[in-house]
Amino acid sequence: xxxxxxxxxxxxxxxxxxxxxxxxxxxxxxxxxxxxxxxxxxxxxxxxxxxxxxxxxxxxxxxxxxxxxxxxxxxxxxxxxxxxxxxxxxxxxxxxxxxxxxxxxxxxxxxxxxxxxxxxxxxxxxxxxxxxxxxxxxxxxxxxxxxxxxxxxxxxxxxxxxxxxxxxxxxxxxxxxxxxxxxxxxxxxxxxxxxxxxxxxxxxxxxxxxxxxxxxxxxxxxxxxxxxxxxxxxxxxxxxxxxxxxxxxxxxxxxxxxxxxxxxxxxxxxxxxxxxxxxxxxxxxxxxxxxxxxxxxxxxxxxxxxxxxxxxxxxxxxxxxxxxxxxxxxxxxxxxxxx
Amino acid sequence: xxxxxxxxxxxxxxxxxxxxxxxxxxxxxxxxxxxxxxxxxxxxxxxxxxxxxxxxxxxxxxxxxxxxxxxxxxxxxxxxxxxxxxxxxxxxxxxxxxxxxxxxxxxxxxxxxxxxxxxxxxxxxxxxxxxxxxxxxxxxxxxxxxxxxxxxxxxxxxxxxxxxxxxxxxxxxxxxxxxxxxxxxxxxxxxxxxxxxxxxxxxxxxxxxxxxxxxxxxxxxxxxxxxxxxxxxxxxxxxxxxxxxxxxxxxxxx
Numbered sequence: 001x002x003x004x005x006x007x008x009x010x011x012x013x014x015x016x017x018x019x020x021x022x023x024x025x026x027x028x029x030x031x032x033x034x035x036x037x038x039x040x041x042x043x044x045x046x047x048x049x050x051x052x053x054x055x056x057x058x059x060x061x062x063x064x065x066x067x068x069x070x071x072x073x074x075x076x077x078x079x080x081x082x083x084x085x086x087x088x089x090x091x092x093x094x095x096x097x098x099x100x101x102x103x104x105x106x107x108x109x110x111x112x113x114x115x116x117x118x119x120x121x122x123x124x125x126x127x128x129x130x131x132x133x134x135x136x137x138x139x140x141x142x143x144x145x146x147x148x149x150x151x152x153x154x155x156x157x158x159x160x161x162x163x164x165x166x167x168x169x170x171x172x173x174x175x176x177x178x179x180x181x182x183x184x185x186x187x188x189x190x191x192x193x194x195x196x197x198x199x200x201x202x203x204x205x206x207x208x209x210x211x212x213x214x215x216x217x218x219x220x221x222x223x224x225x226x227x228x229x230x231x232x233x234x235x236x237x238x239x240x241x242x243x244x245x246x247x248x249x250x251x252x253x254x255x256x257x258x259x260x261x262x263x264x265x266x267x268x269x270x271x272x273x274x275x276x277x278x279x280x281x282x283x284x285x286x287x288x289x290x291x292x293x294x295x296x297x298x299x300x301x302x303x304x305x306x307x308x309x310x311x312x313x314x315x316x317x318x319x320x321x322x323x324x325x326x327x328x329x330x331x332x333x334x335x336x337x338x339x
Numbered sequence: 340x341x342x343x344x345x346x347x348x349x350x351x352x353x354x355x356x357x358x359x360x361x362x363x364x365x366x367x368x369x370x371x372x373x374x375x376x377x378x379x380x381x382x383x384x385x386x387x388x389x390x391x392x393x394x395x396x397x398x399x400x401x402x403x404x405x406x407x408x409x410x411x412x413x414x415x416x417x418x419x420x421x422x423x424x425x426x427x428x429x430x431x432x433x434x435x436x437x438x439x440x441x442x443x444x445x446x447x448x449x450x451x452x453x454x455x456x457x458x459x460x461x462x463x464x465x466x467x468x469x470x471x472x473x474x475x476x477x478x479x480x481x482x483x484x485x486x487x488x489x490x491x492x493x494x495x496x497x498x499x500x501x502x503x504x505x506x507x508x509x510x511x512x513x514x515x516x517x518x519x520x521x522x523x524x525x526x527x528x529x530x531x532x533x534x535x536x537x538x539x540x541x542x543x544x545x546x547x548x549x550x551x552x553x554x555x556x557x558x559x560x561x562x563x564x565x566x567x568x569x570x571x572x573x574x575x576x577x578x579x580x581x582x583x584x585x586x587x588x589x590x591x592x593x
Contacts, residue, residue, distance in 0.1 A: 142474075
């Protein structure tokens with residue numbers, strides 16, 4: 001009797017030892033076949049169903065913005081693989097726009113060298129602070145948001161379920177959002193099924209894949225379809241935005257106009273393309289590489305002389321890139337707005 | 340499950356099955372140290388809003404003066420051994436006198452010096468969402484280039500050429516080459532090592548002179564630099580200057 005009680009007490013003690021709320025259900029983070037170890041490994045933030053549910057509610061909650069109109073989900077739309085559909089840059093508070101194109105949110109746990117187009121965010125957990133406090137985005141203060149959550153009767157119970165008591169603070173809010181976003185894994189596209197031998201490319205898609213491997217895969221390396229590096233792909237500067245990319249973070253002139261290589265997963269539904277969304281189709285991006293790369297001081301050697309290909313190769317490449325769309329992920333109600 | 344959990348289970352079962360009648364001892368062998376920071380502007384105790392002058396004769400009134408103290412350790416006397424204080428990340432905020440001092444508990448011994456980091460160490464800067472004095476609501480964390488503002492001065496000067504004659508010095512950066520954290524070592528005056536005593540609180544007073552930011556290793560006139568809000572050379576220049584911000588005040592066990 002004492003031993004049974006001891007085991008129950010001890011397993012609860014173990015949960016506390018690891019910071020898990022009593023009764024919480026640990027979620028498995030399953031690394032897809034062929035993926036490397038994630039860079040963000042949920043240390044000190046074990047994902048649980050309760051933490052995930054809280055993060056999801058926060059992600060869709062307009063209260064995180066100053067006027068209620070700009071939850072995370074307003075720029076990160078599930079049907080666009082959590083990018084902003086059909087917008088080069090996204091809407092923010094008071095009729096303003098963001099500086100840059102909103103990336104899709106999938107496989108964020110594998111991002112290295114910093115999140116964002118300039119790599120300025122060094123940990124998944126602190127990413128939401130940037131849009132939350134940006135005056136042209138959600139335009140709030142962290143303190144205000146925490147106070148709103150404290151005043152909302154829906155939240156104390158969810159914080160208790162996720163973290164063990166009803167304390168609401170910025171750390172818990174951010175950890176919950178990281179549990180939600182971190183679990184967004186996209187690895188079930190037609191490409192992935194072909195790789196597993198479950199499906200076959202059409203001849204055109206196969207041709208496009210060959211072109212991809214020959215001409216794109218150094219930067220857009222499989223299976224993440226990015227090598228996470230920062231590169232200048234020869235885009236002429238937009239003199240209204242004056243965005244010098246990575247240099248703003250490193251202060252190094254050699255990083256001028258370099259931006260993070262985006263993942264091409266789900267590319268067919270995450271347009272427009274480029275750090276400022278200047279390309280309205282995949283074809284326009286490919287034609288930039290074929291015909292209009294600006295060879296400047298920091299332009300990447302891989303692209304500075306352009307990437308040549310025939311029109312047929314381009315068409316097949318586009319067909320291949322469409323196989324990277326993961327409709328399972330896009331339709332997964334687990335990541336959708338809660339009822 | 341982690342090894343610690345298995346050990347906890349084994350130990351817990353052993354404890355539960357043994358008799359629980361033995362009294363716990365009260366004696367932890369620890370005593371308290373109170374560290375108090377005294378913020379100064381030159382020789383004067385700092386008052387927000389009062390006007391002071393740096394060595395260049397430039398006027399300055401402070402609206403904010405905040406800095407992080409962390410990674411505190413003591414030098415033991417006479418062994419010279421380093422004793423680590425319990426993990427501490429403390430924000431001294433001139434606007435809140437309750438932040439001027441804090442308590443530490445360490446095993447009773449004699450001490451001949453205190454050492455600490457001005458700022459937040461690089462590991463903590465990349466470790467995700469933090470709380471307590473490291474909470475981003477303390478207004479000391481950059482959201483666009485993740486990392487802590489290690490020390491902050493905001494104020495006004497007639498020598499500032501920017502809007503509102505503002506002086507805005509948000510000194511941050513932790514990566515190699517732009518690291519503005521500084522190790523501050525304050526040995527106690529020779530022959531005045533202090534002995535901690537059971538039931539007593541040893542007092543350590545440290546002065547922090549904000550006017551040191553503007554001169555010393557580098558001349559940083561307000562007229563030339565009213566603003567510093569990114570990591571880089573200007574920030575590390577301020578850090579080189581504020582390395583000498585701290586001087587030891589009194590140290591004693593009452």
